Amino acid sequence: MNSDRKLRADAQLNREQIIAAAHALIAEHGADVPMEEVARRAGVSTGTLYRRFPNRHALIRGVALDGFHRVIAIARTAEDEEPDAWAALSRFVRQAGGELRLAAGLAMRFAGTWATLRDDPENRRMREILLKILDRLVRRAQADGKVRSDVGAADLSMMMALLLRPMPDLRADLTQAGVDRYLTLMLDGLRARPDAASLPSPEITLADLA
Amino acid sequence: MNSDRKLRADAQLNREQIIAAAHALIAEHGADVPMEEVARRAGVSTGTLYRRFPNRHALIRGVALDGFHRVIAIARTAEDEEPDAWAALSRFVRQAGGELRLAAGLAMRFAGTWATLRDDPENRRMREILLKILDRLVRRAQADGKVRSDVGAADLSMMMALLLRPMPDLRADLTQAGVDRYLTLMLDGLRARPDAASLPSPEITLADLA
Amino acid sequence: MNSDRKLRADAQLNREQIIAAAHALIAEHGADVPMEEVARRAGVSTGTLYRRFPNRHALIRGVALDGFHRVIAIARTAEDEEPDAWAALSRFVRQAGGELRLAAGLAMRFAGTWATLRDDPENRRMREILLKILDRLVRRAQADGKVRSDVGAADLSMMMALLLRPMPDLRADLTQAGVDRYLTLMLDGLRARPDAASLPSPEITLADLA
Amino acid sequence: MNSDRKLRADAQLNREQIIAAAHALIAEHGADVPMEEVARRAGVSTGTLYRRFPNRHALIRGVALDGFHRVIAIARTAEDEEPDAWAALSRFVRQAGGELRLAAGLAMRFAGTWATLRDDPENRRMREILLKILDRLVRRAQADGKVRSDVGAADLSMMMALLLRPMPDLRADLTQAGVDRYLTLMLDGLRARPDAASLPSPEITLADLA
DNA sequence: GATGAATGAGCCTTCATTCAT
DNA sequence: CATGAATGAAGGCTCATTCAT
Numbered sequence: 001m002n003s004d005r006k007l008r009a010d011a012q013l014n015r016e017q018i019i020a021a022a023h024a025l026i027a028e029h030g031a032d033v034p035m036e037e038v039a040r041r042a043g044v045s046t047g048t049l050y051r052r053f054p055n056r057h058a059l060i061r062g063v064a065l066d067g068f069h070r071v072i073a074i075a076r077t078a079e080d081e082e083p084d085a086w087a088a089l090s091r092f093v094r095q096a097g098g099e100l101r102l103a104a105g106l107a108m109r110f111a112g113t114w115a116t117l118r119d120d121p122e123n124r125r126m127r128e129i130l131l132k133i134l135d136r137l138v139r140r141a142q143a144d145g146k147v148r149s150d151v152g153a154a155d156l157s158m159m160m161a162l163l164l165r166p167m168p169d170l171r172a173d174l175t176q177a178g179v180d181r182y183l184t185l186m187l188d189g190l191r192a193r194p195d196a197a198s199l200p201s202p203e204i205t206l207a208d209l210a
Numbered sequence: 211m212n213s214d215r216k217l218r219a220d221a222q223l224n225r226e227q228i229i230a231a232a233h234a235l236i237a238e239h240g241a242d243v244p245m246e247e248v249a250r251r252a253g254v255s256t257g258t259l260y261r262r263f264p265n266r267h268a269l270i271r272g273v274a275l276d277g278f279h280r281v282i283a284i285a286r287t288a289e290d291e292e293p294d295a296w297a298a299l300s301r302f303v304r305q306a307g308g309e310l311r312l313a314a315g316l317a318m319r320f321a322g323t324w325a326t327l328r329d330d331p332e333n334r335r336m337r338e339i340l341l342k343i344l345d346r347l348v349r350r351a352q353a354d355g356k357v358r359s360d361v362g363a364a365d366l367s368m369m370m371a372l373l374l375r376p377m378p379d380l381r382a383d384l385t386q387a388g389v390d391r392y393l394t395l396m397l398d399g400l401r402a403r404p405d406a407a408s409l410p411s412p413e414i415t416l417a418d419l420a
Numbered sequence: 421m422n423s424d425r426k427l428r429a430d431a432q433l434n435r436e437q438i439i440a441a442a443h444a445l446i447a448e449h450g451a452d453v454p455m456e457e458v459a460r461r462a463g464v465s466t467g468t469l470y471r472r473f474p475n476r477h478a479l480i481r482g483v484a485l486d487g488f489h490r491v492i493a494i495a496r497t498a499e500d501e502e503p504d505a506w507a508a509l510s511r512f513v514r515q516a517g518g519e520l521r522l523a524a525g526l527a528m529r530f531a532g533t534w535a536t537l538r539d540d541p542e543n544r545r546m547r548e549i550l551l552k553i554l555d556r557l558v559r560r561a562q563a564d565g566k567v568r569s570d571v572g573a574a575d576l577s578m579m580m581a582l583l584l585r586p587m588p589d590l591r592a593d594l595t596q597a598g599v600d601r602y603l604t605l606m607l608d609g610l611r612a613r614p615d616a617a618s619l620p621s622p623e624i625t626l627a628d629l630a
Numbered sequence: 631m632n633s634d635r636k637l638r639a640d641a642q643l644n645r646e647q648i649i650a651a652a653h654a655l656i657a658e659h660g661a662d663v664p665m666e667e668v669a670r671r672a673g674v675s676t677g678t679l680y681r682r683f684p685n686r687h688a689l690i691r692g693v694a695l696d697g698f699h700r701v702i703a704i705a706r707t708a709e710d711e712e713p714d715a716w717a718a719l720s721r722f723v724r725q726a727g728g729e730l731r732l733a734a735g736l737a738m739r740f741a742g743t744w745a746t747l748r749d750d751p752e753n754r755r756m757r758e759i760l761l762k763i764l765d766r767l768v769r770r771a772q773a774d775g776k777v778r779s780d781v782g783a784a785d786l787s788m789m790m791a792l793l794l795r796p797m798p799d800l801r802a803d804l805t806q807a808g809v810d811r812y813l814t815l816m817l818d819g820l821r822a823r824p825d826a827a828s829l830p831s832p833e834i835t836l837a838d839l840a
Numbered sequence: 841g842a843t844g845a846a847t848g849a850g851c852c853t854t855c856a857t858t859c860a861t
Numbered sequence: 862c863a864t865g866a867a868t869g870a871a872g873g874c875t876c877a878t879t880c881a882t
Contacts, residue, residue: 010841011841032242034875034876034877035876035877035878036876036877044842044843045842045843045844046843046844046877046878047841047842047843047844047879047880048841048842048843050877050878050879051841051842054878055877055878056877056878151391151395155388155391155392155395158388158392159388159392159395162372162373162375162388162389162392163372163373165372165375177412177414178365178368178369178372178414179372180409180410181361181365181409181410181414182365182368182369182372182396184407184409184410185361185365185369185396185399185400185409186392186395186396186399187407188398188399188406188407189395189396189398189399190395193403196398197394197397197398199390199391199394199395200390200391200394202387204387204388204391220860220861220866220867221865221866224866224867244850244851244852245851245852245853246850246851246852254867254868255867255868255869256852256853256868256869257853257854257855257866257867257868257869258866258867258868260852260853260854261865261866261867264853265852265853266852266853430862431862452662454854454855454856455855455856455857456855456856464863464864465863465864465865466856466857466864466865467858467859467862467863467864467865468862468863468864470856470857470858471862471863474857475856475857476856476857571811571815575808575811575812575815578808578812579808579812579815582792582793582795582808582809582812583792583793585792585795598785598788598789598792599792601781601785602785602788602789602792602816604827605781605785605789605816605819605820606812606815606816606819607827608819608826608827609815609816609818609819610815613823616818617814617817617818640845640846640881640882641844641845641846644845644846664871664872664873665872665873665874666871666872666873674846674847675846675847675848676847676848676873676874677845677846677847677848677874677875677876678845678846678847680873680874680875681844681845681846684874685873685874686873686874
């Protein structure tokens with residue numbers, strides 16, 4: 001994890017700059033940014049970009065996995081530091097939402113549902129890690145009577161994925177404000193209540209996202 | 211006004227087929243489907259497609275306005291037929307969601323927030339009509355104590371826009387099921403409750419969407 | 421020449437309007453105006469345009485021959501009404517230049533040098549008629565000692581063709597002024613003078629234009 | 631300033647070949663040659679063509695400026711090497727005409743009067759340089775009593791522009807011969823003579839071409 | 841390794857021409 | 862006959878990707 005050679009340092013830096021650039025551009029302009037623009041923004045040549053990521057798909061994958069790392073870190077911390085499951089969930093949604101808003105495009109791969117990524121082993125692995133944490137939190141919160149019993153971790157991740165996708169062309173401040181509000185509203189909707197409306201459709205399970 | 215039917219019939223049919231095809235394809239693959247594919251799916255040549263819609267933007271606009279028409283119709287009927295405002299809202303969200311799921315691309319024009327469409331007069335007009343209806347319903351439902359007082363029609367439309375955007379590459383059945391569930395959850399979140407979490411960010415008003 | 425039926429009148433009118441429209445548009449925007457634009461300017465549908473001229477080439481030919489008619493008329497009148505050959509030539513150049521400037525695109529086909537028209541029998545016929553008149557005038561003027569002996573009718577028509585081609589994008593008033601000046605200068609250059617510079621290149625003969 | 635040769639060499643070569651190809655093709659077929667044909671003739675792919683010239687206009691501009699360079703070089707040499715102004719003018723017209731005949735498309739930019747190029751700063755700059763040289767020569771020749779006093783450098787360049795525009799579809803040898811002859815005739819027309827016809831239209835000045 | 845040039849397939853759009861009404 | 866809709870072949874331009882330097 002930190003056993004890389006001298007030259008690797010440059011390469012690693014390049015890699016990070018490329019991912020950051022791709023991240024930002026995808027957030028701003030959608031997933032079809034020209035590779036050349038990514039390269040330019042990252043301050044490298046296309047040649048270098050392609051050395052690091054042999055094609056567009058690899059780049060998207062890189063951005064996705066990078067985002068996953070961060071989201072998982074948020075989930076872990078939330079679980080570790082919050083004794084109360086509902087508080088942990090709530091913190092996770094808020095922090096990840098904030099993180100994702102910054103990092104943006106991540107959401108789209110959040111639940112790993114993109115066809116292109118669905119069968120990627122690394123992606124599956126991270127998805128499982130994340131969903132396992134969320135599943136634990138949701139179950140505990142349900143046991144505490146804090147979360148309605150007809151929803152699950154899959155719902156949580158899918159809602160976040162739906163809400164957090166970048167909305168290009170919309171005034172950025174509006175999206176930001178909106179996402180904040182609707183994540184809160186969504187959390188509120190997840191809470192256990194005697195008068196909750198019953199949910200339609202067969203439940204969405206973790207298996208559905210596998 | 212009465213002397214343009216017969217021949218127009220073909221053209222009109224073509225127009226409708228093109229919009230339907232574009233609608234479906236945008237839902238499936240996002241807004242940058244090849245024009246040629248739209249034409250093929252509509253069963254016409256690209257020439258015809260371009261005769262009807264002189265460029266991609268005009269096509270998107272056509273799809274958007276067509277969807278708007280339908281959504282407004284749903285909103286009107288809901289308002290007319292449901293005496294209870296909350297019931298009307300609820301019915302609107304469910305029906306429009308259903309309509310939209312099929313028709314998909316709607317979300318993008320729902321709140322009319324796309325830069326390319328924002329200043330289109332026809333689009334503004336329809337947006338205003340729709341938001342006026344929703345605003346009435348929301349206020350009435352708030353007066354009835356059914357909807358929390360810190361949300362408005364702008365929130366409703368924006369949430370729908372966020373949730374209903376097409377999710378290319380995701381298993382269609384999953385999106386469908388998910389959207390159903392989350393619209394319900396969202397409605398639930400909108401309800402007035404003593405223990406509701408307070409919403410962050412300044413309120414989003416109708417003016418924000420203008 | 422005027423023995424046409426009632427219906428023919430419409431058709432003839434259409435034909436003339438089409439030619440006028442094509443003439444104007446070619447003058448303004450060059451020879452590749454869209455057929456549809458010609459139709460629109462002529463106030464007919466493309467269907468009608470194509471009924472009258474089965475393809476673009478036929479249309480150009482129509483415009484060209486129409487121009488030829490007019491130029492020949494000018495030449496005839498000049499020859500008939502001016503006893504002095506040099507005066508006739510001079511009048512012809514001035515009038516045809518004026519006519520052409522108005523009618524513009526004509527020049528390009530003036531000497532019939534367009535590949536596409538070169539072998540058209542009607543075009544050949546008119547070219548011969550025109551060149552025969554000019555040849556007569558030039559020879560007479562040369563006999564009068566008014567025109568240098570190393571130029572001929574072919575030179576005259578070619579110079580006019582070169583000078584009178586429409587110059588799209590140039591300020592219209594400049595072209596007009598320029599053409600006026602340079603036709604005059606050109607005429608001046610044609611005059612017989614003891615100190616005239618000798619002309620390079622083998623002489624260009626009527627046969628060259630055949 | 632010295633660290634961009636080797637690799638640049640290929641690119642530079644390509645650039646030159648592209649300009650040469652465009653030059654030739656524009657001369658032969660007018661300014662709307664298919665870009666692909668230019669690329670083919672230059673021996674490169676369309677991608678390369680577009681990398682060098684991002685659109686058709688840039689290509690035309692490139693051809694124009696390249697021609698300007700050459701014509702200015704001819705003008706400078708003529709002025710430098712010919713003590714007599716009239717001889718210099720005459721040499722310039724002949725050489726530039728020869729150059730242009732080969733290089734053809736020049737005329738279009740000669741007086742810089744093309745709308746698309748009119749406001750291009752580089753083009754203006756070169757136009758000014760050229761016209762300044764010609765203006766000097768014309769004035770000197772007028773002072774020598776060799777050139778009629780009612781013409782100027784603007785006339786000279788405009789006549790050349792008119793005469794030298796490519797004449798697509800005309801037998802190449804004819805154009806060549808014709809242009810030679812008519813440039814000579816034109817020069818002859820410019821000469822000061824007691825019996826010269828008076829020129830119509832207000833004089834065309836350098837300012838008109840600015 | 842990094843750079844930036846070259847390639848070529850793909851998509852958008854235009855327009856000449858044909859044809860149904 | 863006139864109309865205007867439909868067709869489909871070009872041609873412009875944009876990248877993703879490969880490669881020479």
